[in-house]
Amino acid sequence: MQQPPPTGHMVVCGDDALAERLAAELHTVYRETVTVVVPSARASDATPAGSAGRAATALLGRLQAVMARATRAAPDGVAPEPRVLESPAPDEATLVEAGVREAAALALVHDDDETNIHAALAARRLNPRLRLVIRLYNRKLGQHLEELLDQASAVAAPGLDLTTVDTSTTVLSDADTAAPALAATAVAGTSKVVHADGLLLRAVERTPPGHGQVADPGLCTLALLSATTNDPAGAEGSDDDDQEEGPQLLPDARTVAGATGRGTVVLETVSHAGPAQTPVRLTRRGLPFGSFFSPRLRWSLAGLTACVLGLAVANWVAVPGAHPLHAGYLTLLDLFAIDDPALDEPASRQILQLLSGLAGLLFLPVLLAAVLEALGTFRNAAALRRPPRGLSGHVVLLGLGKIGTRVLARLREMDIPVVCVEEDPDARGVPLARRLRVPTVIGDVTDEGVLESAKVHRAHALMALSNSDTTNLEAALYARSLKPDLRAVLRLYDDAFATAVYRTLRAAHPAALTRSRSVSTLAAPAFAVAMMGRHILGAIPVERRVLLFAALDVAGHPQLEGRTIEESFRAGSWRVLALDCAAPDDRLPDLTSAPPEDGTEHPAGLVWDLHPGYVLRPEDRVVLAATRQGLAELLGRRPRVRSSHASGTRP
Incomplete structure (x- = not known):
């Protein structure tokens, strides 16, 4: 027991x-x-x-x-x-x-x-x-x-x-936690922004500098991306932690200087967040006047209108001395068959009257169809949109469950065109897609023609985020048969299965970018750091790994107390970013909390531009970036068996 x-x-x-x-x-x-x-x-x-x-x-x-x-x-x-x-x-x-x-x-x-x-x-x-x-x-x-x-x-x-x-x-919410990383995976070059209540941390991915250029380090370099980040055969595409290649978190200056051809994640700006802003409405509300009539009906109306104009001009020419407006008026009377027969008129006028009557017979059904279609459009103004013709460079999002709904919102916040595919018309994310006017295909993705309806052959990426591993895999394989170089992001539950799928797709399609992601793997670190206490400010995903931001009191941490900023830095484990210079009695007990709304002035004490020789005192509080293992060593009540205080050495 x-x-x-x-x-x-x-x-x-x-x-x-x-x-x-x-x-x-x-x-x-x-x-x-x-x-x-x-x-x-x-x-x-x-x-x-x-x-x-x-x-x-x-x-x-x-x-x-x-x-x-x-x-x-x-x-x-x-x-x-x-x-x-x-x-x-x-x-x-x-x-x-x-x-x-x-x-x-x-x-x-x-x-x-x-x-x-x-x-x-x-x-x-x-x-x-x-x-x-x-x-x-x-x-x-x-x-x-x-x-x-x-x-x-x-x-x-x-x-x-x-x-x-x-x-x-x-x-x-695991959906909210994983959505930014999933959205960033589908769209290369997006910035990572973490909103941790009172703090706004912005990290930017930067491509390797060209020959003779010097990279801007920003406030500091948080990570070196994998050498194969933009290589379809790169090892960073799976959540498997056993792979040898991967990003380097918190590298030292020598490592950053010696890294050639590798992108970086740079801390660019850090600022206090103001009051919550009302989210910007992504699309204008109202009736879709531009989609009242189908293209075929619009062409029919245009042709008949041109025919009526032509008959009006012919009447003006055929009747000597007639005014153009009078000729048009006669044409309309003939068109709707409400004029007297032209018995005593010239032959040309009689022929034109017959042609106008024939055009009227053709015009009335088209007019009735236009009225019915307009009424149907009014009735279904809130219906799901179909993918427009000529759409390209979009993201095909498969699955509008909890995860798909959050990812859809993130993609639209970044103004990225999306086409959704969902089998269940009552799925959780369908109302959001309808409200945002996002084109949506209702159907089973395994049925023939569904992915084609989503224009996957002209898409930039496929995000298969349904709850079924086999459905996601089948969709990715079929999409790759239509477009071999399609960027594919798969949500797969089993780690071993995800690794096998990733390696197989990478080998079969070396010209395409493949990524396998697990929502629970992306969300678990955030839940774990929340259990450790409120000193955790937030987390930033770097490929398949996570970089944490925490606020710690220096007292009781021998790795920090009595050391300079430079000496306290341990490459690959932690790095001091800011110092809270406010008096201990004036400090907020929780840095992630928003400033008081009662008008009380709170002294700003965070200093980000730190001198390397500043010696950390026990009464200081610092904001640092750390890996999960590094933060565990700083916070753990059970120290590791092996420890090293030397700067630049890995624990």
Whole structure:
């Protein structure tokens, strides 16, 4: 029988891959003691379909395998083996068994928002000092829930000193966390912008400088991109961490100077964010007058109009002394068959009257069709648009679920043309596509002609983000048969399968760029750093790795205290970026919080242009960029077996 966890451990409750990867992240990177609560396979098997039971069994098996592999790879004595609990639901009894009353943090990452909310309310009652990290898709509800749970913590523990005990509640969405990286993968050369409440950090990817040119380092160079970033055969296209080639995070000056032909990620600007701005409306609302009539109907109307004008001119010429307006008036009377027969008129006038009557017979059906089509357009003004003719250079987005919806919003914010493909007309992202007037094809992507309707043969990239690995793979293979050099981004669940697919597509299509991405792999680091406390300001994805930004007090960190800015830098691990010069009593307890809205002036204390010889004092607070392993070494209560203080050496 497993022993109960010690005080200060981490608890993860979930039912999918995010729980699995989050637990592995806490155990292997931060060396924390972890308790994982997964759904009971027997309870799930009681459902009519039994699919939940099979999913729970598979999750439990994968989790146990990951934990065993991580424990074998970790140094002896670094962290005890994680324990796994099975329960039908994360109710109060289950949370007590998991040790929530003694835990430091709890992550609720079930795919169901209601389940996470119920568990969060119960956990806050059990332990007001607990750090809560909750997975919610509804962002507005998440903001209200954060305020409610933080207020409940303050009421339950009125004497709690929040400067020494972090009882924060953080609501995250895996879709929101992964969407920027997925969107950036499909569009080369976009800037990485991370909005971490009160701070706005902007990192820019820069291409290698030409011969004789000197690259602008900005405030500092955060990373060197893979040497094969723009090479279709590059190793950075998969989420597999075992690949040898990859980006270099936080390189030293010598490494940056010696790197030729490699792009960089540069910290360009850092500024305080103002009040939340109203999002810019991407498209004008109103009736689509430009799409009332089909092209065939417009050509028919144009031809008949030209015919009527020609008859009017002929009448003007045939009748001597007639005024042009009178000739046009006679033509219209003849056209609608309301004029007297031209019995006593010349033969030319009689022939023109017959031709006008014939044109009228042709004009009336076209006019009726125009009226009916216009009425149908008014009735379906909010209907989904079809991809326009001649469209090219766009992104084909497959799947409008939680992830696809967020990625669609990000792509449109960057003004990138998108065509969506979705099988379910009632999918979560269909209303967003309708509101943004994004062309959408409703149909099964595996059916012939669906991808052709999305103009994939003229597209810039394909993003296959459905929930089915096989559907995403089939769509990518078929799209590559239509356009061999198409950029393809696949969302794949299984890591081994993703690596195999990536390598096979790379070998079969060396002229095309292929990327395989896992949403849980992209989102897990953000959830993990939130569990470590509010000192985490944000994260920036660099290819398949993540660079973290944190605020730390220098006191208690021998790697920083008493060292100069230059000496405290450890290449590949951490780098001090800014110094909070405000007096300790005037500092915000949480740098990620927005400035007060009551008009109280808060002294700005962050200095970014630091002298390399400044000696860090215990009372200082610094903002630094760090890798996950580097930050774990700085924050970990269990130090690594091997440590090095020399500047420029890797831990």
